[in-house]
Amino acid sequence: MQKSEVAMLLTFVHSLQGGETTELEVAGWFDVLGRYEYADAKAAVRAHVDQSQQRITAAHVLHQIKTARRALTGSTMSPRRIDCAREGRAHAWIGDTCRLCEVRRWELEGTA
Ligand SMILES: [Zn+2]
DSSP states (O other): OOHHHHHHHHHHHHHHHOOOOOHHHHHHHHHHHTTSOHHHHHHHHHHHHHHOOSOOOHHHHHHHHHHHHHHHHHHHSOOOOOOHHHHTOOOOEETTEETTTOOBHHHHTTOO
């Protein structure tokens, strides 16, 4: 999403929990969430609010986006094969997916 969409997302967040959007905050959230779609990030905010009373952070949004993606691929793909790393093999990347164990690169990035 664009920085302007991150600002919109933060306006939504602040409408739920109070606070003012600052440029510093937009920059930080953009750094963490910029590569995701606005719609996915907004859905992630809703999911967090549904499940937790904690003040939402960019890390919460990131976690919710990853959880939603995992649930989606889990239901549309054949059962996961054994992770290469657990077998002591290197992943064989085709784009962002390992052709051997079908793990996605984004699943390995900072798994919370
Ligand atoms: Zn693999």
